[in-house]
Amino acid sequence: MQKLIQAVELPNIIDPAQPLLDEQKQPHSMPSNKIFVQNLLASLLLKMFPNLNRVQVETFVLKLFNTSGQWSDFKGNLRDLLVSMKQFASLNDALYAEERNQQIQVEQQRRQAIPGMQRTQ
Numbered sequence: 001m002q003k004l005i006q007a008v009e010l011p012n013i014i015d016p017a018q019p020l021l022d023e024q025k026q027p028h029s030m031p032s033n034k035i036f037v038q039n040l041l042a043s044l045l046l047k048m049f050p051n052l053n054r055v056q057v058e059t060f061v062l063k064l065f066n067t068s069g070q071w072s073d074f075k076g077n078l079r080d081l082l083v084s085m086k087q088f089a090s091l092n093d094a095l096y097a098e099e100r101n102q103q104i105q106v107e108q109q110r111r112q113a114i115p116g117m118q119r120t121q
Contacts, residue, residue: 005068
């Protein structure tokens, strides 16, 4: 990802006057390749991680572009996003409690229906 960002940032790698191609293999209609790649990265991240909101993703992408020249800062931004995603997942365990309880009940009913599968106390 860092190499892609650096490629659109540095004019000696990709000619800024030559637009990159979109998914339909057509030149994009954005004002610059940089904006095209920023929008592309943001849309891909939003599709892949629906638990992230647009502002969070756009901020993350801008930080990646701002730190593309410093590997440690770039890597730190990646870590920050991963940590925030992990925190979201652990905070929302309650969202799945109902489904988990239903699965436990179904499993208990299945065991009760089979002779000898119940635990004796």
